[in-house]
Amino acid sequence: xxxxxxxxxxxxxxxxxxxxxxxxxxxxxxxxxxxxxxxxxxxxxxxxxxxxxxxxxxxxxxxxxxxxxxxxxxxxxxxxxxxxxxxxxxxxxxxxxxxxxxxxxxxxxxxxxxxxxxxxxxxxxxxxxxxxxxxxxxxxxxxxxxxxxxxxxxxxxxxxxxxxxxxxxxx
Amino acid sequence: xxxxxxxxxxxxxxxxxxxxxxxxxxxxxxxxxxxxxxxxxxxxxxxxxxxxxxxxxxxxxxxxxxxxxxxxxxxxxxxxxxxxxxxxxxxxxxxxxxxxxxxxxxxxxxxxxxxxxxxxxxxxxxxxxxxxxxxxxxxxxxxxxxxxxxxxxxxxxxxxxxxxxxxxxxx
DNA sequence: CGCTACTTTCAGAAACTTGTGAAGTTAAGG
DNA sequence: CCTTAACTTCACAAGTTTCTGAAAGTAGCG
Numbered sequence: 001x002x003x004x005x006x007x008x009x010x011x012x013x014x015x016x017x018x019x020x021x022x023x024x025x026x027x028x029x030x031x032x033x034x035x036x037x038x039x040x041x042x043x044x045x046x047x048x049x050x051x052x053x054x055x056x057x058x059x060x061x062x063x064x065x066x067x068x069x070x071x072x073x074x075x076x077x078x079x080x081x082x083x084x085x086x087x088x089x090x091x092x093x094x095x096x097x098x099x100x101x102x103x104x105x106x107x108x109x110x111x112x113x114x115x116x117x118x119x120x121x122x123x124x125x126x127x128x129x130x131x132x133x134x135x136x137x138x139x140x141x142x143x144x145x146x147x148x149x150x151x152x153x154x155x156x157x158x159x160x161x162x163x164x165x166x167x168x169x170x171x
Numbered sequence: 172x173x174x175x176x177x178x179x180x181x182x183x184x185x186x187x188x189x190x191x192x193x194x195x196x197x198x199x200x201x202x203x204x205x206x207x208x209x210x211x212x213x214x215x216x217x218x219x220x221x222x223x224x225x226x227x228x229x230x231x232x233x234x235x236x237x238x239x240x241x242x243x244x245x246x247x248x249x250x251x252x253x254x255x256x257x258x259x260x261x262x263x264x265x266x267x268x269x270x271x272x273x274x275x276x277x278x279x280x281x282x283x284x285x286x287x288x289x290x291x292x293x294x295x296x297x298x299x300x301x302x303x304x305x306x307x308x309x310x311x312x313x314x315x316x317x318x319x320x321x322x323x324x325x326x327x328x329x330x331x332x333x334x335x336x337x338x339x340x341x342x
Numbered sequence: 343c344g345c346t347a348c349t350t351t352c353a354g355a356a357a358c359t360t361g362t363g364a365a366g367t368t369a370a371g372g
Numbered sequence: 373c374c375t376t377a378a379c380t381t382c383a384c385a386a387g388t389t390t391c392t393g394a395a396a397g398t399a400g401c402g
Contacts (some may be wrong), residue, residue, distance in 0.1 A: 033285070
């Protein structure tokens with residue numbers, strides 16, 4: 001793949017680890033603040049900051065100074081959320097984890113599942129408190145809002161794909 | 172408005188506390204799942220399920236079976252997030268907390284502050300890793316995505332206001 | 343078919359969060 | 373001004389989460 005000491009190697013391995021780490025920890029902190037667990041956040045940020053967009057379990061463990069177990073847990077979570085995909089390097093038992101540059105933010109917007117559950121809870125609320133009560137009406141309106149958002153987000157993502165293609169070409 | 176004992180009154184005072192509580196806890200659980208703290212979630216859900224859209228500190232404590240301290244903390248958080256507003260009942264030292272039926276979901280969409288911080292972190296990343304590196308390009312694209320989303324969300328909320336007015340009249 | 347390089351699972355220690363009671367603060371009303 | 377209702381702050385206990393090391397599982401390759 002690559003030889004020790006060549007430029008690509010420097011970029012991948014060296015690349016001012018200081019700066020990389022600073023970004024990784026800073027961005028991860030923002031994700032944590034937004035409600036994501038710490039370790040998945042750090043792993044995700046590390047992948048985002050990697051040149052190839054993919055790292056092995058060992059590389060992640062080393063870079064973040066955590067155990068293989070922690071990497072394993074974080075990666076399981078991220079792939080359940082469709083924020084990374086896993087691939088096996090052919091002819092090795094090493095696994096690589098990858099951010100697909102378009103896949104991941106679609107996943108982030110994909111609060112769709114979350115919205116659906118909110119909608120369902122609200123709908124129950126309207127029924128059990130009564131559609132003709134003030135509280136019921138408030139909840140019905142809220143429900144309508146989320147339904148509206150659902151549709152709008154789908155349309156927005158469609159527009160983004162077009163916008164993106166114009167600006168960046170297909171990733 | 173209404174007489175004691177009539178149906179609406181029953182709805183406001185009694186209102187099958189069982190059903191209310193079930194909704195409150197269920198909806199709060201969904202909010203928790205989405206990353207919000209437990210107590211703010213419960214307080215918020217309780218307000219949402221109240222007929223008047225507002226409750227006092229004491230009412231919240233009683234309904235949720237928690238201490239005044241817990242209510243105080245939750246309410247501080249919610250008002251920082253602009254998800255509830257506080258008002259003082261004139262001629263009393265009681266405070267009321269209120270969901271404004273349109274205000275609150277605007278606040279929920281108002282991940283704007285969150286997005287801005289992500290954008291700022293990404294922008295730092297592009298700079299420190301180099302706009303001409305693969306990682307830098309990936310981050311620049313991500314940044315572009317968030318900027319796109321910012322604008323789109325503003326437009327979406329504008330459309331919602333129109334849609335809502337048509338369907339519900341001004342709240 | 344077994345060795346070995348990797349990954350996953352699991353029990354438990356450490357760190358963090360969360361809610362409480364109690365003391366402290368503020369301001370309404372006499 | 374003093375009293376007192378109401379809210380807030382704080383130190384701490386209880387509960388949860390998170391990460392680790394160790395053991396178990398899996399699959400390439402000889």
